[in-house]
Amino acid sequence: MRSGLVAVVLASRPETADSQLLCVNCQALLQGAKLFPHLCGACGFPQPLREGENSFSLLGVRPLFGQDESFLRARFYELSRALHPDRFAAADPRARHNSIERMSRINEAYRSLRDRKLLRETLLSLFEVGESVTALGNSARAQKGAPPVELAESWFELQDAVMDDPNTAQTKILEFEKSLQFKRHAFDILMTEQEALFDVSEGQDRVALLEISRILREVSYLDSLFRDVLRLKERLGGSPFLGSG
Amino acid sequence: MSELTIFSSKDSRKSAGPIVGIDLGTTNSLVALVQNGAPQVLMSREGARMIPSVVSLADGKPIVGGQARRNKVRDASHTVFSVKRLLGRGFDDLKGAIDQLPYEVVPGEGVARVKLGDQLYTAVEISAMILRELKASAEAALGEPVTRAVITVPAYFNDSQRQATRAAGRLAGLEVLRIVNEPTAASLAYGLDRKKQGLIAVYDLGGGTFDISVLRLEDGIFEVLATNGNTALGGDDLDRIFVAEAEREIRKLHGEKLLSDINLRAALLECAEQVKIALSTELWAVMKVALPQGGVYERTWSRSEFEELAHGLLEATRAPCLQALKDAGLSAQDLSDVVMVGGPTRLSIVQKVAEEIFGRKPNTSLHPDEVVAAGAAIQADILAGNTTDLLLLDVIPLSLGIETYGGLMAPLIPRNTRIPASARDTFTTFMDRQTGVDIHVLQGERDRAGENRSLARFKLKGIEPLPAGMPRIEVNFLIDADGILQVAAKDLRTGYEQAIEVRPSFGLTDDEIDQMLAAQAGSEESDRAFRKLVDARTEAEPVLRNTEKHLERAKESLSIEDFAKIEGCVLSLRTALAGDRPEAIIEAKYALNAATVRLAEIVISDSLRRS
Numbered sequence: 001m002r003s004g005l006v007a008v009v010l011a012s013r014p015e016t017a018d019s020q021l022l023c024v025n026c027q028a029l030l031q032g033a034k035l036f037p038h039l040c041g042a043c044g045f046p047q048p049l050r051e052g053e054n055s056f057s058l059l060g061v062r063p064l065f066g067q068d069e070s071f072l073r074a075r076f077y078e079l080s081r082a083l084h085p086d087r088f089a090a091a092d093p094r095a096r097h098n099s100i101e102r103m104s105r106i107n108e109a110y111r112s113l114r115d116r117k118l119l120r121e122t123l124l125s126l127f128e129v130g131e132s133v134t135a136l137g138n139s140a141r142a143q144k145g146a147p148p149v150e151l152a153e154s155w156f157e158l159q160d161a162v163m164d165d166p167n168t169a170q171t172k173i174l175e176f177e178k179s180l181q182f183k184r185h186a187f188d189i190l191m192t193e194q195e196a197l198f199d200v201s202e203g204q205d206r207v208a209l210l211e212i213s214r215i216l217r218e219v220s221y222l223d224s225l226f227r228d229v230l231r232l233k234e235r236l237g238g239s240p241f242l243g244s245g
Numbered sequence: 246m247s248e249l250t251i252f253s254s255k256d257s258r259k260s261a262g263p264i265v266g267i268d269l270g271t272t273n274s275l276v277a278l279v280q281n282g283a284p285q286v287l288m289s290r291e292g293a294r295m296i297p298s299v300v301s302l303a304d305g306k307p308i309v310g311g312q313a314r315r316n317k318v319r320d321a322s323h324t325v326f327s328v329k330r331l332l333g334r335g336f337d338d339l340k341g342a343i344d345q346l347p348y349e350v351v352p353g354e355g356v357a358r359v360k361l362g363d364q365l366y367t368a369v370e371i372s373a374m375i376l377r378e379l380k381a382s383a384e385a386a387l388g389e390p391v392t393r394a395v396i397t398v399p400a401y402f403n404d405s406q407r408q409a410t411r412a413a414g415r416l417a418g419l420e421v422l423r424i425v426n427e428p429t430a431a432s433l434a435y436g437l438d439r440k441k442q443g444l445i446a447v448y449d450l451g452g453g454t455f456d457i458s459v460l461r462l463e464d465g466i467f468e469v470l471a472t473n474g475n476t477a478l479g480g481d482d483l484d485r486i487f488v489a490e491a492e493r494e495i496r497k498l499h500g501e502k503l504l505s506d507i508n509l510r511a512a513l514l515e516c517a518e519q520v521k522i523a524l525s526t527e528l529w530a531v532m533k534v535a536l537p538q539g540g541v542y543e544r545t546w547s548r549s550e551f552e553e554l555a556h557g558l559l560e561a562t563r564a565p566c567l568q569a570l571k572d573a574g575l576s577a578q579d580l581s582d583v584v585m586v587g588g589p590t591r592l593s594i595v596q597k598v599a600e601e602i603f604g605r606k607p608n609t610s611l612h613p614d615e616v617v618a619a620g621a622a623i624q625a626d627i628l629a630g631n632t633t634d635l636l637l638l639d640v641i642p643l644s645l646g647i648e649t650y651g652g653l654m655a656p657l658i659p660r661n662t663r664i665p666a667s668a669r670d671t672f673t674t675f676m677d678r679q680t681g682v683d684i685h686v687l688q689g690e691r692d693r694a695g696e697n698r699s700l701a702r703f704k705l706k707g708i709e710p711l712p713a714g715m716p717r718i719e720v721n722f723l724i725d726a727d728g729i730l731q732v733a734a735k736d737l738r739t740g741y742e743q744a745i746e747v748r749p750s751f752g753l754t755d756d757e758i759d760q761m762l763a764a765q766a767g768s769e770e771s772d773r774a775f776r777k778l779v780d781a782r783t784e785a786e787p788v789l790r791n792t793e794k795h796l797e798r799a800k801e802s803l804s805i806e807d808f809a810k811i812e813g814c815v816l817s818l819r820t821a822l823a824g825d826r827p828e829a830i831i832e833a834k835y836a837l838n839a840a841t842v843r844l845a846e847i848v849i850s851d852s853l854r855r856s
Contacts, residue, residue, distance in 0.1 A: 085726040089628040104665040
């Protein structure tokens with residue numbers, strides 16, 4: 001594995017004298033514990049979530065796009081074994097509460113770091129780039145940012161053309177869909193390139209993040225176009241062989 | 246600096262007695278406990294491993310288990326079974342499911358009730374009776390009080406059904422430490438020996454429900470990857486194949502009226518089950534039921550005829566299986582084993598359908614009836630802190646979300662999310678100067694709010710009156726390892742916050758349960774006394790019958806004193822039996838026994854002489 005600047009920064013931060021972390025139960029120094037910062041090495045008490053912990057720090061990995069799935073799983077299992085609320089079924093309520101809180105965040109972190117789409121969102125929001133896409137924001141219409149001009153124009157042209165000449169409508173829709181798919185594929189390649197740039201820079205290349213965020217907005221506009229085309233086809237009584245988004 | 250305290254994750258609770266694992270099944274229920282490192286099924290008080298999930302009225306008092314099961318046909322109007330199908334469901338929910346049952350289900354406030362004699366009971370109360378019987382069995386087997394349990398439910402049970410199960414436990418005097426999914430529990434028992442590793446599917450067809458779970462087993466971790474199912478499909482439905490055919494033919498020959506006879510319907514169901522079981526080993530079986538106005542209904546079934554019809558029904562398990570595989574990101578070839586769980590998986594047709602779906606021979610080596618209870622016992626042992634090398638990582642079966650403007654559901658925690666889980670999202674108002682929002686918590690997979698299950702509603706007030714879209718309302722969901730959901734909503738501008746623990750409407754509030762528990766404190770004593778009375782009667786009645794049978798015939802051979810003494814004892818036993826004091830019955834029975842020593846000798850030598 002590469003030794004990363006980010007990892008060094010993250011690891012060195014707590015070691016400065018004024019940010020020594022103490023166990024909330026026994027006041028022992030937490031640094032150096034095997035499962036830092038989750039459990040106290042001295043008394044085994046699960047620690048409350050602290051400011052600044054995020055999906056990456058919780059699983060002890062660097063905030064990059066490239067994540068090793070089997071490493072994540074091994075780490076997740078190790079943490080689950082120690083922190084799961086079942087281990088604290090008979091413990092005092094504070095310990096139980098911390099365990100539930102910590103484990104639910106670790107569960108969430110594990111899920112979001114193994115899914116390419118969620119990983120992107122998590123990284124972007126960690127570096128405060130772009131808008132976080134919420135459950136309500138699935139609809140691209142709700143997203144801010146201007147749609148790519150040429151795509152929007154050809155979409156309007158297509159709608160006009162379909163109205164003017166229903167006979168050629170299906171062919172035109174098919175062509176438009178193909179161009180959408182081509183565009184979508186190109187975006188995927190672009191995004192992969194930018195992700196690689198970011199990882200190579202050990203997380204220093206913020207421009208790559210901005211670029212990814214821009215591409216994501218366009219992709220989400222594309223996806224909404226796919227849906228619109230689908231609706232258009234339905235309205236025309238379109239046949240399923242036209243393919244789908 | 247505060248005092249240094251050493252924290253221990255295992256403390257006081259160990260002294261509070263054993264934690265048992267309970268499989269509360271549609272047809273049968275079991276209780277198990279890990280003893281010396283291995284799960285053991287605890288025998289019922291009737292000496293059986295399974296307690297039929299049947300409740301019947303005897304002399305106006307409910308009895309549970311084998312004795313109640315025998316009343317299913319003998320006294321159908323005073324017997325209820327398969328009550329798990331009603332648990333946590335409203336009357337409207339049950340259309341189609343209840344017209345097949347030979348007992349009466351009536352709409353009640355919030356939840357359906359069943360009629361047992363002239364009393365109405367909720368499914369929670371009936372389930373509590375079954376749980377009380379299991380509790381008593383465990384106590385009898387272990388010789389100590391049992392107050393804590395892990396209870397299993399179908400993985401695809403929704404929140405109301407889980408809460409109803411929990412309520413039944415409380416009503417039965419059990420602290421329910423965990424509700425565990427049945428297929429997951431089964432996997433614990435399957436993977437107990439640690440040699441089993443890899444990706445498996447658990448195909449769990451119970452009496453009334455179907456579950457499919459996909460898991461990864463690795464070094465003592467049981468990680469559920471996805472779960473799916475159908476809470477209205479089970480082995481009972483296979484019985485319906487025979488019943489439906491019988492009803493059709495009886496209607497044709499004798500008219501509709503005959504079919505409204507509750508005892509006939511119960512007899513048909515009972516016989517159907519026997520035919521189904523016979524056909525799993527025989528090539529053909531005869532269904533034969535006596536009709537109430539005389540005559541007999543008789544029909545011969547071949548195995549292939551049954552299997553063809555059953556195949557159609559069992560095809561309904563395919564879609565959930567494929568969805569679970571898809572949700573787990575796997576294909577059938579990735580699996581290293583398909584494990585069969587539940588009594589109906591003994592049927593070769595069920596195994597055949599599973600083989601068709603997964604493209605491999607399913608593993609039928611687990612005890613289909615006992616493995617779920619065994620798994621529940623293992624989870625109980627984990628919670629007790631005794632088993633530390635196993636850990637279950639389970640998921641929620643259905644998505645949780647809230648209703649947004651336009652009647653849509655915005656999912657906050659998608660299905661198959663590992664628990665404990667938390668999620669938060671920010672919402673806003675849709676009207677200018679709106680000062681309150683309704684938070685409507687939903688469970689389900691449909692886009693339209695109305696097509697999902699409503700779990701709770703609450704109002705967040707005190708929002709700053711601002712133009713629409715300006716306020717920021719943060720909604721937080723937290724699900725603990727018990728699957729209990731907490732929802733909090735907060736106006737990020739004013740800081741006003743409101744939180745609720747979701748207690749869905751299964752018809753019983755916590756207060757109602759407490760009231761019932763209080764009322765029951767007295768009745769538990771009377772239940773015990775009643776059982777003693779029934780036991781005493783059951784033992785005394787044959788003694789009385791036998792004496793009366795032989796007394797007349799042996800009259801000549803007996804001395805006048807002996808005869809008079811026996812007559813006196815018979816009279817006092819009869820009087821005792823008519824009363825309700827078990828001690829009096831036992832005493833009179835002993836007296837009669839003692840008085841009939843001479844009579845017994847005569848009867849025996851008489852029968853020897855004749856042979």
